[in-house]
Amino acid sequence: MWRARIFDFILFFSALAIAVHSRSLEVHTNLFLKALFLFWVFSTLYHHLRVVKKTGSTNVDYGISYSLSFGIFAGPLGLFIFETIYRFTIFFNRKRTKTADPEEFWDTFYNIGSFSLAYSAAYYLYNLLLPFFEPLPLGFWILLFLLVVVSSFLIDTFLICIFRILGDVNSVRDALDFYKSRSLTDMGKTALTNGLLLLFIHDAEWGTLVALFLLNYLVSLSFYSKSQSIQDKYERDKFEQMAYTDFLTGINNRAYMDLKIAELSQTEEYIGVVVADIDKFKSINDNYNHSIGDQVIRHFTKTLKNYLNANDSLFRSGGEEFTLFLRNRSYSQCVDLVERILRGVENSTVEVEFASEIVSISYTSSFGLYFYKISDQVPLEKGYIYADHLLLESKQDGRNRITAVNGCVDAGKTVLVNN
Incomplete structure (x- = not known):
């Protein structure tokens, strides 16, 4: 961290030296x-509307900067004064609102130095190149865009140096990716805004200048509000996904199954409710360990998913217990599907590392299938209970089998054993 602080002060005192060397302001004091x-x-x-992006251990602010136009207008000394007042205003405001980072004070010197240096370079380039660009059609605006590109490159280079010191950038590719994160549209917007500000301030059109500032603020506020709404929705969706997703297998959990049961209970569709689990799962944990058991559960999950289509639903409803809702199928189609799953599980193995060796684990599974038409008399919750009872029968009758009932006809039970 001390090397980063040294770099901050090198930038700050370099900017200060350039400001002092310029000796005077470019305009009248008033x-x-x-x-x-x-x-x-x-x-x-405008500062609170800036987008903050976390890069490694550093927060980077993105947004339109007015420093380009002010630097060209007032010169390096005026720019340095502006950056110092502005950056310390932000620092004290963050301290007041208790939103300041632990290194905020020292980062303020970095911000003053990096922005003053970048836009001082833009000031000298502007005065050097303006005679060449001025005769060209739209030459002024082309020059402004070029200056935004150059100053953005310098600011990004300073940041990359900091990231390199802090270990957040470790390769040329990382640095190039950071450069590429700049948007040409945003740079064009910055060039247009600063170009208009520069024209108005030179002509002392204060009313127009204030109007432009207000317009830019209102437009930015609108985009920021929309961005926040999108971010809030994303966070809500992410939270909901976490609440309804099983952390081990990545499929929906029991909480989401309850929601799905409530949703489907309003329908009167034919459905196959399947409850399945892994036979003698406790012995797997006892003979190996719980980590191996978790790998077996994930393998079982993947096997189940491979046999389902987009209309079906799969949930982890217990430790090694899973529930399937099979839709748009007949009873015989449901039975055939579960039988294929049963065989697929028995004929597969899980390759795991145990005691520094690769071990192949075989296992079987049992299923209870209840097929019926959802109704007020038999809601889906009750259909799930029936299927769970049928699974229990499969376990009691020897495991590695399916016990199925067609609730739509009085056909008794179907028991399929995988021999």
């Missing part, structure tokens, strides 16, 4: 103070 106040107010106001 004009500078008016512009400084406006840029400070709206930059501070």
